[in-house]
């Protein structure tokens with residue numbers, strides 16, 4: 001296979017689901033990636049070590065157990081504190097309520113994820129992202145602005161006494 005980019009693939013520490021990782025590894029390989037799949041319940045230190053050693057073009061995080069939002073924050077904060085910078089895409093089912101998706105996407109983009117892929121069209125949008133990254137570099141990607149629902153906007157601007 002002609003390797004076009006290097007990718008580290010992981011999930012968050014709490015998540016033991018496997019087939020999402022297998023699916024994404026195959027999808028990434030179809031797009032020309034060499035994939036280092038770190039497996040389920042990935043310790044954040046293992047992700048940091050893989051980034052230091054592999055120097056990947058892209059980190060892909062997949063979580064479906066509903067705790068991914070928390071785990072993603074822990075992971076990216078750890079990478080930042082370790083001085084590691086890499087384009088980073090995340091997706092799956094990151095909380096237990098689809099109604100959280102817009103807020104979660106907004107907060108993870110704010111934290112520094114390159115893009116956040118949730119919902120029924122996640123794979124289609126992710127493939128567009130991969131094509132763009134191959135042509136122009138993953139760090140050059142500008143994610144669509146996150147939608148803020150009126151109720152979340154209200155919560156963000158409400159004064160707390």
Ligand code: B12
Nearest residue numbers: 015016017018019020062065066090091092093096117126
């Ligand atoms: C099999 C399974 C298990 C197995 C996992 C075995 C294994 N080794 O993998 C077992 C029994 C262990 C399990 C346990 C649990 N599970 Co479970 N599990 C499932 C199940 C039935 C199938 C998951 C699967 O393999 N899908 C196949 C893969 C290919 O698809 P996928 O995971 O959906 O991923 C797709 C998308 O999400 C997306 N995607 C995923 N990641 C990413 C990343 C990016 C970047 C992109 C672009 C896209 C993307 O692309 C994939 C392909 O379309 C789902 C229900 C379902 N039908 O989906 C529940 C489900 C994921 N489990 C669930 C839950 C709650 C749990 C438990 C917490 C249950 C419990 N109370 O113990 C535990 C958590 C364990 C843990 N520590 O993580 C919930 C999660 C709910 C949520 N997020 O809102 C689900 C959705 C069931 C449900 N409807 O409630 N589970």
